[in-house]
Every structure is written in structure tokens, then in C-alpha cells.
Amino acid sequence: MTHSVIEIRISEEDRRIARLAAAAVGLSLVDAAIPTPLPGVKPGLANIITLYVLACHGWQTAAWVSGLRVVVGALLLGHFLAPAFFLSLAGAVVSLAVLALAIHLPKTWFGPVSWSILAALSHIGGQLFLARLWLIPHNGIFLLAPILAATALFFGTMNGLITARLLYEREP
Amino acid sequence: MNCWLKLIKPGDALLALTVGIACGLAFPTLWQGGLGERVVIRQGGRLLTELNLQTRHTLQVEGPLGITVIVVEPGRARVLSDPGPRQYCVLQGWLYRPGEIAICAPNQVSLAITGRARTYDSLSY
Numbered sequence: 015m016t017h018s019v020i021e022i023r024i025s026e027e028d029r030r031i032a033r034l035a036a037a038a039v040g041l042s043l044v045d046a047a048i049p050t051p052l053p054g055v056k057p058g059l060a061n062i063i064t065l066y067v068l069a070c071h072g073w074q075t076a077a078w079v080s081g082l083r084v085v086v087g088a089l090l091l092g093h094f095l096a097p098a099f100f101l102s103l104a105g106a107v108v109s110l111a112v113l114a115l116a117i118h119l120p121k122t123w124f125g126p127v128s129w130s131i132l133a134a135l136s137h138i139g140g141q142l143f144l145a146r147l148w149l150i151p152h153n154g155i156f157l158l159a160p161i162l163a164a165t166a167l168f169f170g171t172m173n174g175l176i177t178a179r180l181l182y183e184r185e186p
Numbered sequence: 187m188n189c190w191l192k193l194i195k196p197g198d199a200l201l202a203l204t205v206g207i208a209c210g211l212a213f214p215t216l217w218q219g220g221l222g223e224r225v226v227i228r229q230g231g232r233l234l235t236e237l238n239l240q241t242r243h244t245l246q247v248e249g250p251l252g253i254t255v256i257v258v259e260p261g262r263a264r265v266l267s268d269p270g271p272r273q274y275c276v277l278q279g280w281l282y283r284p285g286e287i288a289i290c291a292p293n294q295v296s297l298a299i300t301g302r303a304r305t306y307d308s309l310s311y
Binding site for chain 2: 119120122123124125126127128131132135159160163164167171174175178179182
């Protein structure tokens with residue numbers, strides 16, 4: 015057996031990102047298995063991981079985990095480079111951008127629940143705008159906005175609470 | 187339950203409340219397309235009359251099968267009776283919102299509510 019000349023150094027950070035991204039991918043598969051009444055209405059369980067990583071390891075690691083989750087999740091679900099992949103990517107990019115700002119909110123007033131609600135709303139907002147620009151070029155699509163925002167609020171609160179609980183149990 | 191509640195910070199509750207109210211307000215404004223303002227009645231394809239949705243009227247419209255009775259009240263209108271066999275337009279009941287329409291096809295009578303802005307006949311995805 016020949017030894018490879020290429021040696022990839024794996025840092026502790028890489029391992030952590032891989033481990034957390036794997037958990038996020040697993041949750042996004044669970045997400046995809048849950049039947050939904052309307053396209054776009056999803057619990058978004060993988061966001062729990064993103065928020066947890068954001069709180070414990072910072073925004074950059076969260077962005078890595080989220081990006082890997084979108085790409086690997088799409089590969090496993092078979093919609094890589096299909097419209098659903100770009101919608102998912104748009105949602106992830108916009109919500110990461112909003113989270114970058116949200117983590118600077120005063121900690122005594124705003125916790126993971128706020129982050130989660132803001133991330134869920136911006137996720138669905140990014141998806142709606144991409145869908146309007148590209149897939150359904152008609153303003154009628156914005157009629158879905160109240161339903162999608164209401165479900166984003168509901169699932170955002172749930173995911174935020176779960177994240178807050180995870181963080182609380184980690185260091186009470 | 188208590189241990190979940192203490193995970194919510196005051197700002198979180200405030201944000202959730204604000205978003206909830208915004209959603210609640212978005213439903214009527216986005217979905218109603220304004221209020222119904224006028225009612226348009228057609229017979230055999232031609233415009234018979236256009237009435238304001240503010241005063242009471244009872245109209246008798248004559249078609250090939252007989253007389254269709256239409257009632258207009260402040261904010262709503264309906265077909266009260268129709269000689270057609272299946273009575274779809276009567277069963278539709280009161281119409282309130284712009285874009286709603288009751289069609290009595292056998293007697294060639296239609297009753298449509300219109301708003302300030304002309305909305306779409308239909309949207310498909």
C-alpha cells in the first residue's frame with residue numbers, strides 16, 4: 015500500500031464542526047420526513063443546532079455548520095442544485111446574516127428564543143423573496159406571508175426554547 | 187412548565203408578542219383586498235345594474251327560466267331565490283368580499299362584489 019503524500023491536518027475545530035453538522039443533517043432529515051400542509055411550513059429542527067453552536071462556539075462555526083447542513087442535507091434528500099436547494103440556501107444565508115446582528119442584542123433582555131424567532135422569520139423571508147424573484151414571479155406569493163410568518167413564530171419559539179433548555183442544562 | 191417559562195427573557199416575550207400582532211394584522215390587510223364596496227349584477231352577459239353596498243335593495247331579475255331575487259344589504263349581498271334546478275347560487279349565501287361571485291348559470295344571472303381596486307379572477311401556482 016502506498017502512503018498518500020497529501021496529509022490533511024484535522025484540527026479540533028474541524029472535528030467539532032463535523033460532529034455538529036452531522037447532528038444538524040440528521041435533524042434536517044427528520045424535518046423532511048414530517049408531512050406538511052404547505053410548502054415552506056417546516057419545524058426547522060436543524061436550527062436548534064445552529065443556535066446552540068452560535069451560543070457556544072460563535073458565529074463563524076455556526077455558519078460552517080449551517081452551510082454544511084444545507085449542502086449535505088440536499089445531497090441526501092436528492093435536491094442538490096434543484097430549486098429546493100437554492101431556497102434552503104437563501105433561507106440559511108439570510109438567517110445567518112440576521113443572527114450575526116441578533117447576537118449583539120443585550121443578553122439580559124434577549125435570549126435564544128429571540129434569536130430563533132428572528133432567524134425563523136428571516137429564513138422564510140429570504141425564501142419568499144427568492145421564490146418571488148425566480149420561481150413564481152407574481153406578487154400573489156406574498157399572500158402566503160402571514161401564514162408562513164405565523165408558523166415561523168410558532169416553530170421559532172419552540173426551537174428557541176429547546177435551545178435555551180440545552181444551553182441551560184449544559185451550564186446551569 | 188415553570189422551568190420552561192424562566193428560559194424566556196422579557197425581550198423574547200415582547201418580540202414574540204410584536205410578531206404575533208403583526209401577523210394578526212397582516213391577515214385581514216393581505217387577504218381581504220379591502221372591503222366590498224359595490225355589487226355588480228349581470229343578466230345574459232350584459233350589465234344590468236351596479237349598486238352601492240350601503241343601502242338595502244331587493245331586485246327581481248328576469249331570465250329565461252323565471253325570476254331571480256337578489257337582496258343587497260349594507261356590506262353584503264345574496265341571491266335569495268332562483269328558478270334554477272341545482273340552486274348553487276342560492277346555497278352560496280351571503281357574499282361580503284371583493285371578488286366573491288354567485289352565478290346562477292341556468293337563469294344567466296350573476297352577482298359579483300367589487301372593491302376599490304380590481305383584484306384577480308384567479309391565481310394559480
